[in-house]
Amino acid sequence: MFSGAETSTATVARQKDSLGCLSNQLHKDLELHTGEFTFYRKCRHHEKTSEVVTPASNRGFLIGVSLTAGHHRRIISGNRSASHDFEKDSVYIRNFEEDYRADLHGAFDFVLVELSRAFIANVCYERTGKAIEGFSSPSGQKDPIFGHLAQVLALTLDCQSEASPLFVEQLGMTIGTHLIDRYGNAPAQSNRKGPRLSxxxxxxxxxxxxxxxxxxxxxxxxxxxxxxxxxxxxxxxxxxxxRTPHQWLLERRIDRARELLRHSDSSLSDIAIACGFSDQSHFTRTFSQLVGTPPGTWRRQ
The missing domain is CATH 1.10.10 (Arc Repressor Mutant, subunit A)
Structure with a gap:
């Protein structure tokens, strides 16, 4: 279920959201729930300082990626604290099993993904047969891969009506897999081949x-x-x-589109709809990426 709120107008909002932020201070507050993932976008324009506090729970893990530069936070753990500056593509990881407290300084724009412990355990077992012991702490560290995925996720959250369930699930899986591979404290993976479908x-x-x-x-x-x-x-x-399921499906749609381009006089917009694309622009962009030329050029050639 998708829920979102642009909080630029005065509304009656909950004081604390599920991540411990003051909701009435957020200028963008979006959430997208799927079976094993919860996606968020949290954006604040003003330069105020605020505090985030969440008690320990069994919710799992949270990966946050900064879309902009200039944010600063101090994370407090017991009697110790550490300060971090966030640039564009900087990340942090929270373990919900631990109490979390942080002072947030300045404006910020984050996309975040919450992953359940069951998801982490299942992926680790099916990839390596062994569980991870947790994640390293990269607070403030830049990760270009997460940076690119965060841009896609931000667009997905902003245009939820155009996002297919298949694409959203695949995006969550990609983010979770990179999180485990890059930051998971796990034994080295074996070289054995993975499972295959009958x-x-x-x-x-x-x-x-x-x-x-x-x-x-x-x-x-x-x-x-x-x-x-x-x-x-x-x-x-x-x-x-x-191929991932999403990649395989896109390739089949493009195969169908090439047949129609070759053997019919249908317009590009009609072919786009017939092949399952949302519009001609989406079709042209995907065709160009996979084939190397726009569909109109390909048809003429």
Whole structure:
């Protein structure tokens, strides 16, 4: 379920949100909930100082990525404290199992992803067969990969009506996987090959991806149809096809589009809709990225 609020006008708001921020001080406060992830965007324009406090819980972990430069925070742990300056693409990680207290100084614009402990455990087990012991603390450290993913997530949160469940789930999976690989305190991964889908499950998964208009089928539905967990299915699909489900589906749409461009006189906008793209602009952008030329140029050639 998606919920969002632009707080530039005076509204009656809850004093503390689920991350401990003062909601009535936020100029942008967006949340997007899925089965295993919660995505946030928290933005404040003014230069005030405020305090964030959350008690320990079993909610899991939070990764935050700064979209802008200039934010400063002091994180307090017991009798110790550490100060961090956040530039664009700087990250921090919170473990909800620990009490958290921080003084926030200045304006900020963060996108954040909350991941459940069950998700972390399942991914670690299916990737390496072993659990991680937690995450290293990169507070204030720049991470270009998270920076790029944060830009995509920010656009997704701002334009929620255009985001497909499949894309959102895949984005969460990508963020979670990079978090584990880059910052997880885990044993070295083995070189054994990952799981593969049976031919029956591969066919079933591909049929379900193609069956629903605009790809609006969740990975959970496909995994259930194959009697697999969602994270196991994603890994097995990638091992079998060398593509994520979203990448595979985009390539099939482009294959269909090339057939229509080659053998029909349909307009680009009609082909875009017929192939499951939201509009001609989305179609042209994706076609250009995968094929190397815009669809109009490709058709003429």
């Amino acid at each position: 031919s029956l499950h591969e066919t079933r998964a591909k049929d379900m991806l193609l069956a629903k208009a605009e790809g609006n089928v969740s990975l959970g539905e496909i995994a259930n149809a194959c009697n697999l967990s969602r994270s196991y299915f994603i890994r097995a699909f990638r091992e079998t096809t060398h």
